[in-house]
Amino acid sequence: MKLKIKKLTENTRNILYMACEVGSERTVIYLHGVSKTTGENQWYETKVDYAESTAKKYVGHGQYKLVVRHITKSSFTDWI
Numbered sequence: 001m002k003l004k005i006k007k008l009t010e011n012t013r014n015i016l017y018m019a020c021e022v023g024s025e026r027t028v029i030y031l032h033g034v035s036k037t038t039g040e041n042q043w044y045e046t047k048v049d050y051a052e053s054t055a056k057k058y059v060g061h062g063q064y065k066l067v068v069r070h071i072t073k074s075s076f077t078d079w080i
Helices: 052-060
Strands: 003-007 015-021 029-034 041-046 071-073
Touching (some): 003 052, 015 052, 029 052
Antiparallel strands (some): 015 029, 029 041, 041 071
16 A cells, blocks of 8 residues: 655644555545653544545645544554
């Protein structure tokens, strides 16, 4: 699977990276963050899938705030 990955600027949610799959019609958006309390890596993905063009736009602009309310823990980890 090929991913478009974006490193984010510092933010209050400690979300460090966003990613989406490239080359498919629809994709979830993946998020990677670090726990503020334990420092552990945290991996998330959206509960809904997006058209690839929409996902690439959100990831490319680092718009994690648009998807963060629709996330769940992900079993897809270590993609950075």
